[in-house]
Amino acid sequence: xxxxxxxxxxxxxxxxxxxxxxxxxxxxxxxxxxxxxxxxxxxxxxxxxxxxxxxxxxxxxxxxxxxxxxxxxxxxxxxxxxxxxxxxxxxxxxxxxxxxxxxxxxxxxxxxxxxxxxxxxxxxxxxxxxxxxxxxxxxxxxxxxxxxxxxxxxxxxxxxxxxxxxxxxxxxxxxxxxxxxxxxxxxxxxxxxxxxxxxxxxxxxxxxxxxxxxxxxxxx
Numbered sequence: 001x002x003x004x005x006x007x008x009x010x011x012x013x014x015x016x017x018x019x020x021x022x023x024x025x026x027x028x029x030x031x032x033x034x035x036x037x038x039x040x041x042x043x044x045x046x047x048x049x050x051x052x053x054x055x056x057x058x059x060x061x062x063x064x065x066x067x068x069x070x071x072x073x074x075x076x077x078x079x080x081x082x083x084x085x086x087x088x089x090x091x092x093x094x095x096x097x098x099x100x101x102x103x104x105x106x107x108x109x110x111x112x113x114x115x116x117x118x119x120x121x122x123x124x125x126x127x128x129x130x131x132x133x134x135x136x137x138x139x140x141x142x143x144x145x146x147x148x149x150x151x152x153x154x155x156x157x158x159x160x161x162x163x164x165x166x167x168x169x170x171x172x173x174x175x176x177x178x179x180x181x182x183x184x185x186x187x188x189x190x191x192x193x194x195x196x197x198x199x200x201x202x203x204x205x206x207x208x209x210x211x212x213x214x215x216x217x218x219x220x
Contacts, residue, residue, distance in 0.1 A: 007040050013187045014044050014062040016126075028063055030127045045133040047091075054141045059091050060185050061133070065126030067170055068119045068185050069104055070177060071141060075112035083146050085112055090156040091139035092167070095132045100168040101157035103137070108174055119186060120172010 008021050011028075019027055025037065033039075049057040055074045061067040073087040087110065092103030102124055110116040125132060138160035144150040157167045178186050 002038055004037065011043055014064060016064045033130060035130065039130050042133045047137050049139060052141060054143050057089055057139050057141055059137055059139060061125055063126065063129040065121045065123055067122060067125060067172065070115060070117045072115045073110065073113065085145045086150055087143050088150055088153060089141040090153065091137045092157045092160050093132050093135065093137050094160055095135035097128060100166045101160055101162035102168045102170060103157065104170050105153045105156055106174065107153065115177055117175050117177040118173060119175045120170055122170040122172065
């Protein structure tokens, strides 16, 4: 049986800043939402690509518009044996209300075997999350070695069905990876235990400022 009080307790790290249940839950939904409060079961979205030939990707978002994208490369692009190996990765949400794929592309080209993290808060997510999250995401990890070029980054959204010029970057960008209790995500409950191997986390990521709250990363 759905319990609103229990659900709000579960979502305590993901509600908008300053939210108070005593003022009602309308603020948790888009302004024109008219559906069931049961949709709160989908208020937090997570995605794990699973192990790939090149590495792995993780993505999380919540109804307040916060999003996170982390990925790890295996340092063996195209069998290049360390010769000019390069990586980039990204994702788009499959649902759109404007014909554009909304997502992020990380072109920072992290070191071989490294983990790279991105985060932000985007109003489009907050305004449309009941439709966005059930439709899931499309993500891709691209690599190249030697003299070959990286695949066109537009493949990340065109492979999801959007036109080559139809992409809107989410608000945010590269951030420090959290490593509290072995999770990449700013909130441990985004994806508990799903992380790259500890040995490939960037140096200095065991503590840091939470980009969403300004405080230290915490699992509480």
